[in-house]
Amino acid sequence: MNRPIQKVAIAAMIMVIALLANATYVQVFKADELRSDTRNSRVLLDEYARQRGVIVAADGTVLAESVPTDNKFKYLRRYPTRNPGAYAPVTGYFSFVYRSDRGIEYSEDTILNGNDDRLFTQRFMDMFSGRDPRGGNVVTTIDPRLQSVAYRELTNAGCDGPCRGAVVALEPSTGKILAMASTPSYDPNQLASQDFGDAEKAWKTYNAEGGDEPMTNRAIDALYPPGSTYKVVTTATALKAGRGPQTRLTASSQITLPGSNATLSNDSGSTCPGSSGGTVTLTQAFEYSCNTAFAQLMTEKMPGDAASDFTATSKLFGVGDNPPGVPMRVAQSTVGDIGNDLAALGQSAIGQRDVRLTVLQNASIAATVANGGVRMRPYLVDKLQTADLRTISTTSPSSLGRPLTAEQADQITEMMVLSEQHTANAQSGIASKTGTAEHSDTSRGGETPYAWYIAFSPSSNARIAVAVILENGNRGQGSYGGVAAAPIGRAVMNAYAGGAR
Structure with a gap:
């Protein structure tokens, strides 16, 4: 082989190797980042075309589900229509326009969208049977009765404007979060709407400058002097x-x-x-x-x-x-x-x-005293399931130490x-x-x-142990903890x- 052809062959080999290395980097090492990029509309179209898993309360009450549609998206994410704001701090939202950045919808996204490695067998069986891909399910520790009462009492507490506050209820012996309410809240159904104009209007309302920040989960995102x-x-x-x-x-x-x-x-x-x-x-x-x-x-x-x-x-x-x-x-x-x-x-x-x-931290302090001085790790997810309800992970109560x-x-x-x-x-x-x-x-x-x-x-x-905060009681300086x-x-x-x- 003459020298010029030898140089061309080496250059071609180097370019092929570089191409393979780049493809491997993109498809293996960057795959998760690219998949979760909010600008990646192809992934969102794919996720909307599959049945996202359900989020349920401890008693099986459905807090989020995907229902069939007759349009290109195939499925619409649906949340409770009665008091949807009561559960929004727990579920978060799933939106084609705004994706998701909070709640169970965000933190357990790979389970819900079916991409988690633990759902490999389910994905394989769905593919083998010709069935559309399905996501896994998330079973929470939330008691719907307590969640509804907490949201109602916060909303109707009597405030200077919409009540701003939060409630967290824990089971002291295990750390289970029985209720986590925050007000004012929002309707995730509006953000999940497939009418993008309606979704955008709702987003602007919820995030209006100088507003009451209904999308802030005051139970875990906000810090207060106790x-x-x-x-x-x-x-x-x-x-x-x-x-x-x-x-x-x-x-x-x-x-x-x-x-x-x-x-x-x-x-x-x-x-x-x-x-x-x-x-x-x-x-x-x-x-x-x-x-x-x-x-x-x-x-x-x-x-x-x-x-x-x-x-x-x-x-x-x-x-x-x-x-x-x-x-x-x-x-x-x-x-x-x-x-x-x-x-x-x-x-x-x-x-x-x-x-x-945080309100969760103060609830944990009360729960630690209630539990004889043992501090338990708070948790919101009781178990994860496949679409056919086979349990793939269960949360076991765990101690974080003994302060007392x-x-x-x-x-x-x-x-x-x-x-x-x-x-x-x-x-x-x-x-x-x-x-x-x-x-x-x-x-x-x-x-x-x-x-x-x-x-x-x-x-x-x-x-049960609880922590409650109310920011804007309507009694002015007389809005004491014992009263409000x-x-x-x-x-x-x-x-x-x-x-x-």
């Missing part, structure tokens, strides 16, 4: 450091925080009730939610490095740690950077300053029972803690606070126990 509900963690920090329920603390109506000129007052502006000689016990301080006592507890009464102990205990409860998916993404709760600043520690001890929690001993959990439970009894319209058999959190510097003194309520029921051998949020939480717990609906 206010006095965080005194559960502060109390846990003290108990773990050797302090007890009878530890004496100041009953003063106001306290100057160490190393600063800043002062901190009780919500009522008065001394802590039941004082003797100017002091109260830790139990009394918790019972009446006395801010000054908790600030002193962390800044003056703790042995060793109180800030480190506070941060470490918070992390044991999951605050400041990377949160596990449920399987959706969950915002990371935090206590902020306290350092050696005792004034910051005093403010953080009452759930203010830089402490920020059983004795310490019992001590906090007793305090939470007393706290409930000093809350408006208290109900027996419930252990709870309310919170009324300031959240801005610009309007301090005139803002509507965030109203919190965390609780579990029954107070012994608890079956507590009725919502009690309604959810009563529904689970078979009481009032």
